[in-house]
Amino acid sequence: MLYAQVVLPLAQPMYTFSLDEELAVGVGDAVVVQFGSSRYYTGIVWSISDTRPDIPRLKPILKRLYATPLVRPHAQRLWEWAADYYMCSVGEVMRMALPSLAKPSATSLAEIDERAITAPMERYVALAEELRDEERLHAYVEKHQRRAPRRTATLDKIAALAIERGAEDGYVPRRLVDAGTTHIAALRSKRLIVEKLRPREMGTNDAQRDFLLPTLSAAQQQTLRTIKEGHNAGKVCLLHGITGSGKTEIYIHLMAEALSAGKDVMMLVPEIAITTQLIERLEHIFEGRTTIYHSRLTPLRRGQSYLRLAASTGGELIVGVRSALFLPMNNPGLIIVDEEHDPSYKQSDMQPRYNGRDMAVVLGNIYGANVVLGSATPSLESYINAMSGKYCYAQLNERWGDGALPEVVISDTLRAVKRGERKLHFNIEMLHAINDSLTAGEQVILFQNRRGYAPYIQCRTCGYSPRCPHCNVTLTQHKATSRMECHYCGYSTERPNVCPNCETQDMATMGFGTEKVEEEIARLYPEANVERLDGDSATSERSYREIVGRFERGESDILVGTQIVTKGFDFGGVTTVGILNADNLLSSPDFRASERAYQLMMQVAGRAGRRSNNSRVVIQTSQPNHPIIKYVVAGDYHAMARAELAEREAFGYPPYSHLVRLTLHCRDYEVLRYAAHYTANMMRSKFGSRVMGPVAATREMLRGEYYAEIALKIESGASMKRARTLLNEVVEALRTNKEYKAVTLNVDVDAW
Ligand code: ADP
Numbered sequence: 001m002l003y004a005q006v007v008l009p010l011a012q013p014m015y016t017f018s019l020d021e022e023l024a025v026g027v028g029d030a031v032v033v034q035f036g037s038s039r040y041y042t043g044i045v046w047s048i049s050d051t052r053p054d055i056p057r058l059k060p061i062l063k064r065l066y067a068t069p070l071v072r073p074h075a076q077r078l079w080e081w082a083a084d085y086y087m088c089s090v091g092e093v094m095r096m097a098l099p100s101l102a103k104p105s106a107t108s109l110a111e112i113d114e115r116a117i118t119a120p121m122e123r124y125v126a127l128a129e130e131l132r133d134e135e136r137l138h139a140y141v142e143k144h145q146r147r148a149p150r151r152t153a154t155l156d157k158i159a160a161l162a163i164e165r166g167a168e169d170g171y172v173p174r175r176l177v178d179a180g181t182t183h184i185a186a187l188r189s190k191r192l193i194v195e196k197l198r199p200r201e202m203g204t205n206d207a208q209r210d211f212l213l214p215t216l217s218a219a220q221q222q223t224l225r226t227i228k229e230g231h232n233a234g235k236v237c238l239l240h241g242i243t244g245s246g247k248t249e250i251y252i253h254l255m256a257e258a259l260s261a262g263k264d265v266m267m268l269v270p271e272i273a274i275t276t277q278l279i280e281r282l283e284h285i286f287e288g289r290t291t292i293y294h295s296r297l298t299p300l301r302r303g304q305s306y307l308r309l310a311a312s313t314g315g316e317l318i319v320g321v322r323s324a325l326f327l328p329m330n331n332p333g334l335i336i337v338d339e340e341h342d343p344s345y346k347q348s349d350m351q352p353r354y355n356g357r358d359m360a361v362v363l364g365n366i367y368g369a370n371v372v373l374g375s376a377t378p379s380l381e382s383y384i385n386a387m388s389g390k391y392c393y394a395q396l397n398e399r400w401g402d403g404a405l406p407e408v409v410i411s412d413t414l415r416a417v418k419r420g421e422r423k424l425h426f427n428i429e430m431l432h433a434i435n436d437s438l439t440a441g442e443q444v445i446l447f448q449n450r451r452g453y454a455p456y457i458q459c460r461t462c463g464y465s466p467r468c469p470h471c472n473v474t475l476t477q478h479k480a481t482s483r484m485e486c487h488y489c490g491y492s493t494e495r496p497n498v499c500p501n502c503e504t505q506d507m508a509t510m511g512f513g514t515e516k517v518e519e520e521i522a523r524l525y526p527e528a529n530v531e532r533l534d535g536d537s538a539t540s541e542r543s544y545r546e547i548v549g550r551f552e553r554g555e556s557d558i559l560v561g562t563q564i565v566t567k568g569f570d571f572g573g574v575t576t577v578g579i580l581n582a583d584n585l586l587s588s589p590d591f592r593a594s595e596r597a598y599q600l601m602m603q604v605a606g607r608a609g610r611r612s613n614n615s616r617v618v619i620q621t622s623q624p625n626h627p628i629i630k631y632v633v634a635g636d637y638h639a640m641a642r643a644e645l646a647e648r649e650a651f652g653y654p655p656y657s658h659l660v661r662l663t664l665h666c667r668d669y670e671v672l673r674y675a676a677h678y679t680a681n682m683m684r685s686k687f688g689s690r691v692m693g694p695v696a697a698t699r700e701m702l703r704g705e706y707y708a709e710i711a712l713k714i715e716s717g718a719s720m721k722r723a724r725t726l727l728n729e730v731v732e733a734l735r736t737n738k739e740y741k742a743v744t745l746n747v748d749v750d751a752w
């Protein structure tokens, strides 16, 4: 008989089960066990031994799932590292890492089984039979080119792809054709093309293949050399390249090298939706090997990718969001974290509360793989590592091609109001810039970091504002749905016309979100096509693609949006970028506010003038003399970083310390208060003045529960391991204290 330690998807340690050798179960396999009197769980075999542990009654492993082990030895080390560093159980890492390949738990054995995984299907298109002849296609294109240039271009593209791919039957993946769904549907109904569903080809992993790589500029070549030297010296590389400098082209060269050597490549991106352009390019160059991974895929799709990769022998290119880090890899040679400063790499809402960028570095260490962190506005954490020589620092300071950096114009909102130089929410400078672009047939992006119509409404008589009954924040008015919505918990209610407090009929709309910007701009420029891109308009990947596609093709002139428009876009026609309210960004209470404000403004500014020498960014603010605004005008990242770092050092904030945040929550406010003080006192006895709080959390109330926070700063150089041990004692003491049974405690290491 053998004995196996099994990880269960729970916040609990591992348990031992007996293992019948007949089952042929190995380390890393998924198995089903019974745990508790009537529950069955999917678990992962962590280790196997032949000495019986000193436990009276051992339950057996009941069955094995899947023919391939799901977790390889290297991944085990990553899971263990994450559990240890972020202070959770390996089971909690498992819960997140395994993409529902089997039910985590059930009340009967029969309910847990392998998921039926079929090969992924994909849409393929081909030219209609008559057009598959080169001459006939040519004749058709000649005839229709003038009247229907888009149509003939697409037909040409399909023909070219078929030749390029050696597709004998003429069928090519639709995703490579680079045309919208409606366009394709129109071609189909005109009987110019045919379409069918086929299993997706995953391409061969022949290491010898030459890839069609972009030719690098001299500056890009130099940067690539620096990165390679860094990698040869065993260092992580920070690629600090301004927007539009061609970081992607450098990644592509590094990828090709690793893939040709038969290694796997992982590229992390902040959000998959924004990477449509990137993915198309990568699939074009490395087609067949590319696995896209994000949380909006169906569990089946994620399961397919996971299993395929678990059985792969290398040469895979994975592009995904932070959770892709947990995909099985055989032999990673290169890990890229694009936009490494982006907050979405941090998982804050559940354990493990990991930072994908930091874990990528750990993963690189475990596998001995090269790591590149890329950004136009690096996080101060990475910057300081680069400056101290711990990381290799590779800079790219010029834009590729003719695109010059945009001119930055600061527009003082208070002055505009005083002089009457403001229409609706737009200052005169903003309107002039928009005018200039539209007159020249160019495009405009307007950024406002609030979605909805108005962040709150208020009674003009008594000052009352409707708030969320569960979260105590103001409700945002949405015009499209004519409802008031809580942006924290999703609660919604009808918009009142009469004040619920004093019954006067005078509820005023306050502030402005993207919906209102869209409405106002459409009123000011009735002849322009305005579109909005935010969490409300881009609810699916498809709607996102459609909005972006129309803008890309020049069918819309002005794009109004939230954060989403700040990232990764590469549109040639944009010559005006407007930031409608920089004050929102500058006045956040968080210690990272200045860094984030700089990053956001530079990123959104980076969307302007990618193919032009005459572009501008207009920033509306009532604080034109704010230091961050000055750094943005000068485009001086180093000055911003120096000033910010001095401040962080003075107050002992990251990167000069690790910030651990304990969050307690409870339905009962009194119990919460006592528990928070009890915990903070205990922490002070162990950590002294490194402890701050308890304070009411930024969201004091959420979904009907009260929240309190305690912060702990562990200065750089001090032992985090020791700190975690002490903290675990605190966590245990609170968890086992009967008086505070109703209180939930979360620990967030390297909190944001
Ligand atoms: P970044 O990610 O640094 O903002 P991109 O990689 O998106 O920049 O490059 C900006 C634009 O310049 C893209 O349209 C890209 O195709 C183009 N570009 C950059 N370098 C090259 C190159 N070496 N050859 C061809 N096009 C390039």
Ligand code: ZN
Binding pocket: 468, 469, 470, 471, 472, 486, 487, 488, 489, 490, 491, 703
């Ligand atoms: Zn709410």
